[in-house]
Amino acid sequence: MAKFESPDFYNLDEMLSEDERNVRDTVRDFTDSNVLPVIEEHYEKGTFPTELIPKLGELGVLGATLPEEYGCAGMNNIAYGLINQELERGDSGIRSFASVQSALVMYPIYAYGSDEQKKKWLPELASARAIGCFGLTEPDFGSNPAGMITRAVKDGKEWVLNGAKMWITNGNMSDVAVVWAKTGKGDDPKSIRGFLVEKGMPGYDVREQHHKGSLRASNTSELFFTDVRVPEENMFPKAEGLKGPLGCLTQARYGIAWGALGAAMACFDLARQYAAERIVFGKPLAAHQTTQHKLAKMLTEITKGQLMAWHLGKLKDAGKMNHFQVSMAKMNNVGIALDVARVAREILGANGISLEYHVIRHMCNLESVKTYEGTNDVHSLAIGQHITGISAFA
Numbered sequence: 001m002a003k004f005e006s007p008d009f010y011n012l013d014e015m016l017s018e019d020e021r022n023v024r025d026t027v028r029d030f031t032d033s034n035v036l037p038v039i040e041e042h043y044e045k046g047t048f049p050t051e052l053i054p055k056l057g058e059l060g061v062l063g064a065t066l067p068e069e070y071g072c073a074g075m076n077n078i079a080y081g082l083i084n085q086e087l088e089r090g091d092s093g094i095r096s097f098a099s100v101q102s103a104l105v106m107y108p109i110y111a112y113g114s115d116e117q118k119k120k121w122l123p124e125l126a127s128a129r130a131i132g133c134f135g136l137t138e139p140d141f142g143s144n145p146a147g148m149i150t151r152a153v154k155d156g157k158e159w160v161l162n163g164a165k166m167w168i169t170n171g172n173m174s175d176v177a178v179v180w181a182k183t184g185k186g187d188d189p190k191s192i193r194g195f196l197v198e199k200g201m202p203g204y205d206v207r208e209q210h211h212k213g214s215l216r217a218s219n220t221s222e223l224f225f226t227d228v229r230v231p232e233e234n235m236f237p238k239a240e241g242l243k244g245p246l247g248c249l250t251q252a253r254y255g256i257a258w259g260a261l262g263a264a265m266a267c268f269d270l271a272r273q274y275a276a277e278r279i280v281f282g283k284p285l286a287a288h289q290t291t292q293h294k295l296a297k298m299l300t301e302i303t304k305g306q307l308m309a310w311h312l313g314k315l316k317d318a319g320k321m322n323h324f325q326v327s328m329a330k331m332n333n334v335g336i337a338l339d340v341a342r343v344a345r346e347i348l349g350a351n352g353i354s355l356e357y358h359v360i361r362h363m364c365n366l367e368s369v370k371t372y373e374g375t376n377d378v379h380s381l382a383i384g385q386h387i388t389g390i391s392a393f394a
């Protein structure tokens, strides 16, 4: 397969530091040499390429923004964004693995955890000797996690956990699950706390979810808790209420805003190459006006998305980013990536539906990416509330 070129129409490359470019190029090479050769087969079988997990640890991309004292790379947020972009240029499932580990497991341990929790888990998770997952969604509550049913009740020095989580990325492969549960007597979301549930704890069961038509090269599981006795020291001391899980989602959504661009860039480049080579009605597809219009529109949207992600990264590094800005970037960049993937699929004609040409895989993956970490509806409602001061959620 030909190597993808990555579009950079506004020379954003010049805005990156040498270190940022080096990180980007290293992860780009990793994706070209390790992900692209195996991903089609894994996607078709519906398996995660577990053989890549130690390599992701060696590469230093897990928890990349966290401090070196925990075995992490201490990178800035632009470098972290570029990691996501380059992993998702390969497959959204690979980026999802790294996003969950970094933003949804390592971040809350770092931000909300005790010193013991940090020392125990962060170096293991950074090196990929341990894998983590994040359990927020339940069978009856996705967009509205405040309604969660999972509950932890204190009994002596332990919490007794009961409930179920669904659609959990990395679930079946995980050594530790960050699980959110209500701890109050009533239904108040202010009582939500986070727990580190470890593989093998009695009463903790995990079942892989099959038959997915999207994100097939990713492990998705249900988690079940039946009277799981979680030691007191496994609860996060510094997270109370929905702010805990939502703080993690802001981190992950930031990475997705970059990651989706990687998928879009791959689809754009595949469509550009195909249109140059495919002859229709006596001349290359690329020489027809309608194709040029499609390619121009795709590149325009990718370029706008790149500028948005880059500036959001600058705001994040300066400590000035807010979660509404993240909602906008996640919503926009995943939305345009899906549009780009759909038009690229159209340009490839029948070959567009063949997994050999990658585009259909990206297109189907992006349906999951649009759904998880807040659907586009949810992000537009959050932005709408910010604009008008009126909540239209309920």
Ligand code: FAD
Binding pocket: 100, 134, 135, 136, 137, 140, 141, 142, 143, 144, 166, 167, 168, 169, 170, 215, 220, 368, 371, 372, 373, 374, 375, 376, 377, 378, 381, 392, 393, 394
């Ligand atoms: P619902 O909340 O039932 O929404 C259904 C529809 O209603 C959507 O279109 C939604 O936009 C719309 N809607 C919802 N509220 C409103 C409203 N107020 N007004 C108008 N429309 C509305 N979760 C985790 O906790 N951890 C994970 O690791 C994880 N990984 C995932 C991996 C995959 C592949 C997928 C598909 C999902 C994953 N999820 C995970 C779950 C994901 O976050 C939820 O699916 C998502 O939050 C949406 O919830 P739902 O599916 O229950 O949809």
